[in-house]
C-alpha cells in the first residue's frame with residue numbers, strides 16, 4: 455500500500471543556511487505520527503514542505519502517492535500551523551464558515567455542530583474567538599482543519615502553549631479522530647512524553663537531520679532501559695525457552711533465531727544472565743547491553759540543541 459506521506463532525502467535551504475539536510479521518513483495510513491525535535495530542529499520547515507508551502511531544493515515528496523502540487527491532493531489534507539490563523543472578532547461558527555469558503559464549500563449548520571462537538575466546543579459556537587482560552591483556540595483550529603473532511607491532518611505543535619488539562623483534552627480528540635474518523639495524523643512536538651502517549655510511529659529530527667525513526671513500540675523495545683541482547687551459538691529452541699523459564703524471571707521479551715532480548719525488572723548484571731543461561735546449557739556468543747532509552751537519547755539531543 456502507498457504511504458500517506460513519503461519524504462525521501464529532502465534538502466532545503468532558507469537564506470543561505472541549509473535547514474534540512476536530507477530528510478527521509480514515511481507516514482502510513484492510519485498513523486498518528488509524532489515528529490519530534492527541539493526548537494529550531496526543522497519541524498515547521500518540514501511541515502511547510504509537506505503542505506507545499508515551501509519548494510524543496512532536492513529530494514522526493516509524495517502525499518497520498520501524488521505530487522502535493524495537484525489540487526486533488528491538497529483537498530485531502532487539513533492542517534494547523536504554528537499560528538492558529540483564527541479571526542478574533544468572529545465567532546467559532548463564523549470562523550468555520552469563512553474558512554470553508556476557501557474550499558468552495560458552504561457548511562451546513564449540522565456539519566458545523568458536528569465539528570464543534572468533535573473538538574468539545576459544543577455550546578460555544580456563537581462566542582467570539584477572543585473570549586477563548588489557548589486550548590479552545592487550538593481545538594477550534596483543529597475543527598477548522600477538518601471542514602473539508604480531509605484524509606490527512608498535519609498539525610504543527612498542536613498543544614503548544616496549552617495548559618496540561620487542555621493538552622490531555624487535545625490528545626483525546628486526536629486519538630478519536632484517528633480511531634473513529636480514520637484520519638491519518640502527523641503532529642510535530644518538542645515533548646517526548648506527549649508523543650509517547652498518542653503516537654504509534656515517530657521520527658526525531660535535530661539540526662535538520664533525522665536521528666531516529668520507526669514504530670514507537672519497536673524503538674522502545676530496541677532501546678528499553680537496560681535491555682540486554684544475547685546472541686546464542688545456535689538457534690533458540692522451545693526446549694531452551696522452557697529452561698530459561700525455570701530461571702528466576704529475567705524479563706525475556708523477544709526470541710528470534712539465535713537472539714534473546716531481556717528486559718529485566720531489577721538491575722541485573724549482563725554477566726549474571728550469561729552464567730544463568732550457561733547453567734541451562736545455552737552457550738552465549740555475544741551479549742550487548744543497551745543503555746539508551748528513548749528518553750535518554752532524546753534528552754541528549756535536547757542538551758546538545760541547548761548548547762548550540
Ligand SMILES: Nc1ncnc2c1ncn2[C@@H]1O[C@H](COP(=O)(O)OP(=O)(O)O)[C@@H](O)[C@H]1O
Pocket residue numbers: 468469471473491492493494495496497498499500
Ligand atoms: N525563513 C527563514 N529564513 C531563514 N532561516 C529560517 C527561516 N525559517 C526558519 N529558519 C531557521 O531554520 C531552522 C529550523 O526552523 P524551524 O523549521 O522553524 O524549526 P522548528 O519548527 O523545529 O522549531 C531554525 O534555525 C530557524 O531559525
Ligand SMILES: [Mg+2]
Pocket residue numbers: 497498499536610
Ligand atoms: Mg516550529
